[in-house]
Amino acid sequence: MSIRFRQxxxxxxxxxxxxxxxxxxxLGISQPGISNLLAQLERETRFRLFERVKGRxxxxxxxxxxxxxxxxxxRGLDHVSQAVVDLQNKQGGQLQVASQHALSFxxxxxxxxxxxxxxxxxxISFQSQYSSKIQEWVMAGLFEIGICEMPLLYDAFEHHPLAVETLVAMHEDNPLARHEVLSPALMEGEPFIVMGPDHMTHRRTREAFHTAGVPWRTRIHTHLFKNKLSFVKEGMGVAMLDPFALDFDEGGGFVTxxxxxxxxxxxxxxTSRxxxxxxxxxxxxxxxxxELAPYAAAPEPTAG
Structure with missing residues (x-):
């Protein structure tokens, strides 16, 4: 097999x-050139890579x-190309940061x-991605600083942990808004908009309802906190959301x-060790x- 980078x-x-x-x-090349490169790659791999559906x-x-x-x-080669341009233009340095999606909006x-x-x-080089990919990028030297979710998958980082408290976000007309604090008992039967089952907020919310002996009703599964908030605004359910998604939303239409x-x-x-x-x-x-320090959750008071 002889796959070329351009393909x-x-x-x-x-x-x-x-x-x-x-x-x-x-890429700054012709459409026939792109089609030819794709055809070459499909011949080398011996399987189809794309199906054409309604022009896409x-x-x-x-x-x-x-x-x-x-x-x-x-993306690594893109960073190399940008570094060459920066050196040619005598740029005053490059900020290289990658962040998980919640902070990126x-x-x-x-x-x-x-x-x-x-x-x-x-x-400035800034990208948002899933946490596992951010860790790969920082470890490979593609970015200097990464902000991601735990756990750390590699023993290769200097790290600064931050635990933030999520809040229940709901449509502004939701009757649950009359309560100052919500609990599994108060939210029995309420439809939840959730991340995938492997996400920590999904697991921890499920455990809270299980411990309380209350059935947990999930209605919508999605992969971004921003998506969860959009569904909340449409009155499709409630969601556990981080303060970054909530504080930097300018649309309104919800309460927490x-x-x-x-x-x-x-x-x-x-950062890389x-x-x-x-x-x-x-x-x-x-x-x-x-700037992140004020978002750190205060320890819960101890009994007695």
């Missing part, structure tokens, strides 16, 4: 954009597996923008209440930790 790059671009046209624009290219299951392996490699963009105000020559027992979400800021942080990275890390 993988074309495949990655099609997977990301969903069309040959989008991939051609992204839908990845096959084999393409999904291949994408997971190709993604880090292609408001908290991180605002913090990075504030940090960049006094650094006009700084270039504390839940007991508390459902915690464990976050961690990571094998590589020292740049001076720019050190400055941003200090700011990031200071």
């Amino acid at each position: 993988l790059q074309a495949f990655h671009a099609i997977y990301e954009t969903g069309t040959v046209t989008g991939a051609a624009a992204l 290219l839908i990845p096959t299951p084999e393409a999904g597996v291949l994408y997971q392996e190709v993604d880090t490699v292609v 408001g908290f991180m963009p605002k913090l990075i923008a504030r940090f960049a105000q006094t650094r006009p020559d700084m270039s 209440r504390p839940f007991r027992p508390r459902i915690m979400m464990d976050l961690v800021v990571i 094998a590589r020292p942080l740049s001076a720019l990275g050190q400055e941003f890390l200090a700011l990031l930790l200071a």
Whole structure:
């Protein structure tokens, strides 16, 4: 098998954009060139990578597996290319940060923008991804700083843990809003919008209802806190949401209440143990930790 990087790059671009046209624009080559590279890759792999549905290219299951392996490699080369451009332009350093999705829609963009105000020559590389991928990126040196969910999958990081308390978010007209604090007993039969069964908020909420002897009704499963909040606003159910999704939403239409027992979400800021942080990275890390500190949940009072 003789797979060339350009073929993988074309495949990655099609997977990301969903069309040959989008991939051609992204890579700056012709549409026939993209189609030819994809055809070459399919001949080398001996399986179809996309099915055409209503003008879009839908990845096959084999393409999904291949994408997971190709993604880090292609993005790594993008970082190399950007580094060359920065050196050519004599940029004043590059901030390299990756974050899990919950912080990426408001908290991180605002913090990075504030940090960049006094650094006009700084270039910025910011990506949001699932926590396992963020750990791979930081370990591989593609990003200096990562913010992800526990657990840590590798013993390769300097890390700064942060436990945040989630709140129950509900439509503003939900009758449960009359309570100051919610519990499994008060929420019996209420439809929940949840993350996948492996997510810590899913497991911990399920355990809280099980311990209380109350049936837990799940209605919608999704993969982003932002999606959960959107369904809440539509009155589709209630959701346990982190403060970042709630504090940086500007649409309104929902209210929040504390839940007991508390459902915690464990976050961690990571850097590579094998590589020292740049001076720019050190400055941003200090700011990031200071801004995250107010979100840390206070310890629960002890009895007696």
